Amino acid sequence: MTYNFDEIIDRHHTDAVKTDRCKALFGTDDVIPLWVADMDFRTPDFVLDAIRKRLEHPILGYTVLPHNFNSALINWIKKRHNWQLQPEWVGFVPGIVPGLSFAVQSLTKTNDHILVQPPVYFPFFHVTERNHRVLNYNELKEENGKFIINFDDFEQKITPETTMFILCNPHNPGGRVWKREELLRIAEICEKHDIIVVSDEIHADMVLPGNTKHTPFASISDWAKEHTVTFMAPSKVFNIPGLISSSYIIANAGLRHKFVNFLEASEMNNGNLFSYIATLACYEKGEDWITQMLNYVQGNVEYVVNFLKNNLPQINPMIPEASFLIWLDGKEFGMNTEDLHNFFVHEAGLGLNKGSVFGPGGENHLRMNVACPRKILEQAMNQLNDAVYKKQTASSK
Ligand SMILES: Cc1ncc(COP(=O)(O)O)c(C=O)c1O
Known part of the structure; x- marks a missing residue:
């Protein structure tokens, strides 16, 4: 079956965050929303049909x-990521961000330090600071248009109080699919300093065609297996984040008991019936849909990258290896972070995420979501081009 990703679906007035929070976030509804990380593609029919049947x-x-x-999750992970899980390692969590927060609360103490790698998915900061833990930043470096890890800095930023590292694997917003060698070096340092690794792998199934496959952090060594809490979910890749369905994977019985005790004591170990039904449908029927969706997204990434190269070379995209997010560098545009964001919103009519919310290294950047029909993206790029042209002609007068 061939799926249609060109279909334009109006999401206004469905309380969709992406469309119906624009006014609150950008001060105007008059933007093409290319921000919060869900897709403007129809949730696959095999998911909608499963829900309809239950209704x-x-x-x-x-x-x-x-x-x-x-068992559906275990089969999926074995097939797609060649990682064999044992049934007792896995369980349901109502969302990955809540899962991260539960891990912080159950596996670290107040005032412990938690290492993160900005620019990174900003709820990593919230789950740390709102739980009264302290952030250590190992800022990612950019090399040849990709993020890489500064391992000397990684080790230097670890303090005697650092007890946890939250890894974004693959990385949001940079789209890096971390390689086995990079993960092994992380494991080596974390082992030396006795640090628990929490690996957020929500984008595991979003690796774009032609890139190295995703490697689950916990699968790389015995040490990693025993010291990692992994989170995975079908939400990003099948466009069902509104249903809230995710899983934890914890091989080590001691860590798992602490985590699960916390989950149960908070009465947070249950989902809703539609999340269960949708997740099962995804893991049982989703392979073909993912392949087609990733090909379409890859086409969108290439379209944006080529458009910028040919028309607006002062905006530099980081080409993602995974995800539908493009990290745009606006430094050469000659505007500070605020002005750059305002220019996109008010002159170009585009609603993107402001880079600075992703922490140090995010200044002068924007994050663009390209999981939308190509026509919308074409309109967005043309609006941007026109706005830049207007700005240039105004300043040359
Ligand atoms: C790295 C990462 N983790 C977690 C989430 C959200 O997870 P959930 O909706 O399950 O809380 C996102 C959404 O963009 C993400 O990019």
Whole structure:
């Protein structure tokens, strides 16, 4: 079956964050929203059909986790990431960001230090600071148009109080698929300093065609297996984040018990019945959809990268290896972070994420979501081009 990613679907007035929070975030509704990380593609029909079928029954009562939920996840991870999980390692969490927060609360103490690698997905900062832990920053370096890890700095930033490292694997916003050798070096340093690794692998299934495959951090060595909390979810890749469905994977029994005790004590170990149904449908029927979606997204990435190269070379895109997000460097545009963002919103009519929210290294950057029909992207790029032309002609007068 061929899926249609060109279909334009109006999401206004569905309470979609992407469309219906523009006014609050950008001060105007008059933007093409290319920000929050969900897709403007139709959620696949095999998911919608599974939910519709359940709606034929008129009672939406309390529901247990389906007996085949964890086995569907285990089969999926074995097939796609060549990692064999044991059934007792896995369980449900109501969202990855909540999962990160539970890991912080259950596996570290107040005032412990937690290492992160900015620019990075900003809730990593929230789950640390709002739980009264302290952030250590190992800022990523850019080399040949990609983020790389400064390992000397990684080790230097570890303090005697550092007990956890939160890894974004693959990385948001840079789209890096970390290589096995990079992960092994991380493991070596974390082992030396006795640090627990929390690996957020929500983008694991979003590796774009032609790139190295995703490597789950916990799969690289025995040490990593015993010292890692991994989170995965079908939410990004199948466009069901509104259903809130994710899983933890923790091989080590001691770590797992602490985490699960916290989850149960907080009464946060259950999902809703639609999240279960949708997740099962994704893991049982989703392979072909993912392949087609990733090809389409790759086409969108190439379109934006070529457009910028040919028309607006003062904006430099970091080409993602995974995800539908492009990290744009606006330094050569000659504007500070605020002005750059305002220019995109108010002159070009484009709503992107401001780079500075991703922490140190995010200044003068923007994050652009390209998971939308190509026509929308073409319109966005033309609006940007026109706005830059206007700005240039105004300043040359
Ligand atoms: C790295 C990363 N982790 C987690 C999330 C969100 O996870 P959830 O919606 O399951 O809390 C996102 C969404 O953009 C993300 O990019």
